[in-house]
Amino acid sequence: MTEPGGIAGTATIVADIAIVGGGLAGSLAAAVLARAGHRVALVDKRAVHPDEFRVEKIGGQQLEMFRKLGFLKALENVACRYDRVLNIREGKVVDVSVGQAYGFSYANLVAMARSQLPDLSSLIVDEVTAISCSDDVQHIELASGKRLDARLVVLATGMASALGYKLGIRRRVLAERHSVSFGFTIARKDGAPFDFEALTCYGERTADGIDYLSLFPMPSGMRANLFMFRDPTDPIMRELRREPEATVLRLLPGLWPYLGDFRVTDKVQNWVMDLTVVEGHLQPGIVLIGDAFQTNCPAAGTGVARLLVDVDRLCTEYAPRWLASAGMGTEKISQFYSDPDKVAADQRSLKMAHFRQALTSRSDIGWDVRRRLHFLRRSLTHRVDQMHPGWLGRVRGALRA
Numbered sequence: 001m002t003e004p005g006g007i008a009g010t011a012t013i014v015a016d017i018a019i020v021g022g023g024l025a026g027s028l029a030a031a032v033l034a035r036a037g038h039r040v041a042l043v044d045k046r047a048v049h050p051d052e053f054r055v056e057k058i059g060g061q062q063l064e065m066f067r068k069l070g071f072l073k074a075l076e077n078v079a080c081r082y083d084r085v086l087n088i089r090e091g092k093v094v095d096v097s098v099g100q101a102y103g104f105s106y107a108n109l110v111a112m113a114r115s116q117l118p119d120l121s122s123l124i125v126d127e128v129t130a131i132s133c134s135d136d137v138q139h140i141e142l143a144s145g146k147r148l149d150a151r152l153v154v155l156a157t158g159m160a161s162a163l164g165y166k167l168g169i170r171r172r173v174l175a176e177r178h179s180v181s182f183g184f185t186i187a188r189k190d191g192a193p194f195d196f197e198a199l200t201c202y203g204e205r206t207a208d209g210i211d212y213l214s215l216f217p218m219p220s221g222m223r224a225n226l227f228m229f230r231d232p233t234d235p236i237m238r239e240l241r242r243e244p245e246a247t248v249l250r251l252l253p254g255l256w257p258y259l260g261d262f263r264v265t266d267k268v269q270n271w272v273m274d275l276t277v278v279e280g281h282l283q284p285g286i287v288l289i290g291d292a293f294q295t296n297c298p299a300a301g302t303g304v305a306r307l308l309v310d311v312d313r314l315c316t317e318y319a320p321r322w323l324a325s326a327g328m329g330t331e332k333i334s335q336f337y338s339d340p341d342k343v344a345a346d347q348r349s350l351k352m353a354h355f356r357q358a359l360t361s362r363s364d365i366g367w368d369v370r371r372r373l374h375f376l377r378r379s380l381t382h383r384v385d386q387m388h389p390g391w392l393g394r395v396r397g398a399l400r401a
């Protein structure tokens with residue numbers, strides 16, 4: 001175990017802020033706070049984040065936030081950049097998304113975030129077993145027997161609930177087994193590269209419950225993320241794990257002309273997601289961020305956007321202000337939970353989760369019409385854009401002015 005600068009050898013480690021959980025949220029928060037000169041202790045039970053299936057691509061607004069927080073250059077070093085995504089449905093082109101995006105393994109992303117700590121000895125590899133909080137100093141017990149005191153605890157333990165539970169923080173399940181995600185890497189059998197930079201293939205039939213299959217480059221090859229809204233006990237789940245190539249083509253026959261003969265080159269990973277949000281979290285001295293506060297639907301792709309808003313608002317605005325005066329009561333902590341940007345990001349994440357599920361699998365007439373209009377609007381926009389490049393953008397700009 002390492003200890004934050006200048007305090008090695010003491011039985012109790014002392015810091016301004018103790019961050020429990022060094023996944024993406026905790027590690028980025030630690031780097032932002034430490035760069036601003038705060039004494040930070042980041043505690044994670046694992047020295048290296050394991051190869052778990054989590055977010056593997058980001059783009060758009062998420063990149064703006066990475067840039068704002070000063071992590072974009074470091075992200076570029078562990079990721080593959082791509083700029084064009086071909087979007088297809090039933091074998092036909094819907095449209096093409098243009099814009100900077102990156103593919104990476106989550107373990108490498110977390111390693112990148114941890115490497116941004118100005119002093120790497122701020123990372124303590126240990127398991128937090130108990131936390132006791134008050135208006136003043138917070139006490140943390142570690143499995144090694146060491147103790148950590150801090151004025152503020154940031155709980156960033158992801159979907160692990162044990163520590164929060166001990167503090168009376170409960171997870172309310174909003175949608176049990178809301179979605180199922182699969183992740184695997186593919187290559188063409190002839191060894192040639194694929195003809196596309198990145199590709200998204202949308203589901204063809206509501207009964208299949210397939211939202212989309214996303215193919216994008218990451219340093220280890222062409223990665224596939226398949227997002228579904230379907231009973232996780234359905235036999236199709238086992239078929240996807242055992243015979244991914246044949247099952248994917250059976251579910252998405254329109255993919256064949258784009259993929260040709262391909263094989264899956266690594267283990268098929270999968271994840272069943274419950275949508276949850278915490279209750280009883282407004283307590284003195286402790287604040288929850290990232291998945292520790294609310295989980296997200298992987299198909300909606302909002303988890304990173306949410307956690308970046310958490311990191312930005314907490315670490316650049318509230319925590320520095322709270323530390324500047326005595327006490328760490330709930331009147332301070334509640335400012336973060338009621339921050340308009342945070343509340344909007346949390347609500348948007350839940351709204352998108354329900355929208356994606358309905359757009360994928362609702363078969364009533366209202367959603368059937370909405371689905372048709374959704375794809376029709378996209379493909380018409382794409383055709384107009386092909387015939388008159390830039391024209392639609394100018395019209396939209398004029399309407400906004």
Ligand SMILES: Cc1cc2nc3c(=O)[nH]c(=O)nc-3n(C[C@H](O)[C@H](O)[C@H](O)COP(=O)(O)OP(=O)(O)OC[C@H]3O[C@@H](n4cnc5c(N)ncnc54)[C@H](O)[C@@H]3O)c2cc1C
Nearest residue numbers: 021023024025045054055128157158290291298301303304
């Ligand atoms: C399959 C899947 C696909 C996804 N795809 C997308 C996507 O495409 N786009 C998107 O935006 N989001 C996506 N997400 C969501 C995104 O991955 C998460 O929102 C994000 O990883 C959460 O990060 P976190 O830091 O909050 O939690 P985590 O990364 O889970 O970190 C929690 C950390 O806490 C540590 N910890 C826990 N308990 C203790 C303890 N007692 N002591 C010490 N350490 C502890 C753990 O070791 C871990 O390192 C996906 C999620 C899943 C599951």
